[in-house]
Amino acid sequence: MNGHLEEGILNDLVDGLLSEAEEERARAHMAECVTCRREIEGLQKLRSELARMPDDAQPARDLWPQVAWRMGGEADTGRKPAAALRKPRTQVRAWQLVAASVAVALFSGGSVWLLMTDRSSRPDPVAEVQRPTLAIPASLEEAFGEYEKTVSGLETILEEGKDVLDPGTIQVLEENLALIDNAIDESREALNRDPGSGVLRRLLTENLLRKAALLRHAAVAVRAQT
Amino acid sequence: MLANLVLSAVALLPQTDTIVSADGANRLDLEILRGEVVVRTWDRDAVQVRADHPDSRAIEIDRSNRAISVEVDARRGMGLGAVDFELTVPRRFDLDIEGMALTVDIEGTEGEVEVTTIHGPIHVRGGRGTVVLESVNGEIVVEGAHGSVEVNGMAGGVTIRDCSGDIVAESVGGPLTLEGITSADVEAGTVGGTLRYEGSIERGGRYTFGTHGGEIILVLPPGMDARVDAMTLAGRIDVDYPGAPDEAVPVEGIPGMREMELSFTSGQGSARIEVETFGGRISIRSQGD
Numbered sequence: 169m170n171g172h173l174e175e176g177i178l179n180d181l182v183d184g185l186l187s188e189a190e191e192e193r194a195r196a197h198m199a200e201c202v203t204c205r206r207e208i209e210g211l212q213k214l215r216s217e218l219a220r221m222p223d224d225a226q227p228a229r230d231l232w233p234q235v236a237w238r239m240g241g242e243a244d245t246g247r248k249p250a251a252a253l254r255k256p257r258t259q260v261r262a263w264q265l266v267a268a269s270v271a272v273a274l275f276s277g278g279s280v281w282l283l284m285t286d287r288s289s290r291p292d293p294v295a296e297v298q299r300p301t302l303a304i305p306a307s308l309e310e311a312f313g314e315y316e317k318t319v320s321g322l323e324t325i326l327e328e329g330k331d332v333l334d335p336g337t338i339q340v341l342e343e344n345l346a347l348i349d350n351a352i353d354e355s356r357e358a359l360n361r362d363p364g365s366g367v368l369r370r371l372l373t374e375n376l377l378r379k380a381a382l383l384r385h386a387a388v389a390v391r392a393q394t
Numbered sequence: 395m396l397a398n399l400v401l402s403a404v405a406l407l408p409q410t411d412t413i414v415s416a417d418g419a420n421r422l423d424l425e426i427l428r429g430e431v432v433v434r435t436w437d438r439d440a441v442q443v444r445a446d447h448p449d450s451r452a453i454e455i456d457r458s459n460r461a462i463s464v465e466v467d468a469r470r471g472m473g474l475g476a477v478d479f480e481l482t483v484p485r486r487f488d489l490d491i492e493g494m495a496l497t498v499d500i501e502g503t504e505g506e507v508e509v510t511t512i513h514g515p516i517h518v519r520g521g522r523g524t525v526v527l528e529s530v531n532g533e534i535v536v537e538g539a540h541g542s543v544e545v546n547g548m549a550g551g552v553t554i555r556d557c558s559g560d561i562v563a564e565s566v567g568g569p570l571t572l573e574g575i576t577s578a579d580v581e582a583g584t585v586g587g588t589l590r591y592e593g594s595i596e597r598g599g600r601y602t603f604g605t606h607g608g609e610i611i612l613v614l615p616p617g618m619d620a621r622v623d624a625m626t627l628a629g630r631i632d633v634d635y636p637g638a639p640d641e642a643v644p645v646e647g648i649p650g651m652r653e654m655e656l657s658f659t660s661g662q663g664s665a666r667i668e669v670e671t672f673g674g675r676i677s678i679r680s681q682g683d
Contacts, residue, residue: 171645202623202657202668334495337513340531340549344567347586351606355672358627362648367625371672375606378566378585382548385530389494389512 173197173204178366182211207366322383329390341386348382351375410445410453414462420505421488422481423463428495429476435485435502435520442482453477488523497532506541515550533568551587565589578665584608592681595620599665606672616680619661624669624676631656633678 173181173194180186181194198205330338355372362368416439424431436442441462445453452467466477476495483489488505491498496511498518506523509516515532518525521539528534533550536543539557551568554561558576566585575593582589583604591603592613599620603610614620614635624631624642628651631642638658647653656676669676 200657202666203625206668334513334531337495337531340567344548344585347567347607351585351672355606358648358651358672361650365648367627367670368648371604371606371670374583374604375585378564381546382530382566385512385528385548389530 172201172366173207174364178204178207178211181208203367206370210366210370319380319383322380322387325387325390326383329387333386333389337389341382344382345379348375348379352379410443410447412455413440413442414455414457415440416462416484416487417457419457419460419462420486421461421490422483423461423465423490424479424481424492425463425465426477426479426493426496427466428493430478430497431481431491431493431499432479433481433483433489433491433498433500433503435487435504436482437485439484441484441487442480444480445477446479447475447477507539595665595667597664601665601667603668604670605674607674608671609675610669610671610677612667612669612676612678613681614667614678616682617661618665619663620665620667621659621663622657622667622669622678624656624678626654626671626674626676628652628673629671629675630654631676631678633658633676635660635678635680638678 177186177190177194181191186194194204198208326341333341352372352375355368355375359365359368359372419441422433422441443453443455443464447453447466454463454465454467456463464479464481483503485502485504487503489500489503489507489509491500491509491511493511493514495513496509496516497514498509498511498516500507500509500517500521501519503518503520504522506525507518507521508524508526509518510526510528511532512529513531514529516527516529516534516536518527518536519538521536521541521543523541524544525536525539525541526544527536528546529550530548531550532547533553534545534547535553535555536545536557537555539554539559541559543554543557543559543561543563545552545554545561545563547563547565547568547570549565549567551570552563552565553571554563554573554575555571556574560579561572561575561577561582563570563572563580563582564584565587568584568587570582570584570587570589572580572582572590573592575591576596577593578596578599580591580593580599580601580603582591582602585605586607587605588609588611589603589605590611590613591601595601595615595618597619601620603612614622616636622635622638624633626642627648631654633639633642633656635658637660639656642654642656645653645655656678669678
């Protein structure tokens, strides 16, 4: 696969499922291949972040246990899947990892959700925005739907509070959001062409999170002034 | 209990010029909406607060636990106008400054620094331990910080100069410049901005640079002990470093998109330098060239 380790090999390496010889071959390849090395680091990071998620962030969706088990380990599900680990499984797809990464970041950062759940008793213009759920959606579109729901709540705050922000800041925000949207579109389109690319997955995730972070800044500013 | 937590509260208006004993405190918190904030240091164990607020608003100075907090009392007057501060703090003090539209200038601190603003530039000279700076619309410059530096700029550009320690930096829509850096751990990324790194490459260090739609320029020390892996999607890689190949090689990657990679090792390759762009150019050269 383009001279890189297959996704299944990478996943099994993270899970410690490779034989000694397979693991040795994989590690030898990674010593020379930055793409695979970063891929494995991303998987390990995601796994470790998922393991730290609060209990109430664990979704009940059918698909989730499998993905959580693969990326979050047995600690997340409370089961010891030693035997199950040896069974063939469905491949975790790129968009699932994107969705999981974004969901983890939105939760573990905490700020987006905290912003949306006003800590004061004042009426909240986005109170109806739902807390993002750490669910692994059943399709790519649904994955982005979850993300868009979070982002649109922040956009609502920004839109409603535009008049309280400095016009120069509004202009910069809009320009930068356009830049990031363009980056999201480009990386998403490329990922559609090569769904197995760890590099693209990471790029897309980073850009999605950048957008959420920028909107969060703007929303905080609006909140503070209103 | 409350009396222990809040040792003093002083309400001052309309011009403020007062000195408060540090008395065991080691941090200054400042929270205002807009204004200019200048922070300087001295050897006295006290905090001087000068504020220019030509209206009826009050400046509140509280000391609780180990922090001295300064804020504008928005309950008096409009609360939304600018207040300019000149603060002088013990050199060792940590600083936490937060606002909406601030111009922040800090010099001489040997404590931790955290500044967050939405609009306005941040300039910090000094800082130890953790230095965290964030501005959505304003240039950020940090010089001479030692410790862990984290900078997030959304526009106006970010410059990190003559700093040492771990560095995490990101900018959107503006250039990101790191020069005179001594660090074993650097992570820097931009969207649509040029990223330039000129600094040390430490043995066993880890350096990650990425852009989306921007250029990456690495000026690396000659004779470094590092392995370099560079990759671009729909971009190009130019390298002029002793021992490096002349050209990047195309790899079979995303259908319809040119992907190029370039790798080389200098010395034993103990440090890792990873460079990625999407639609941008990577330029790697040796210092002095």
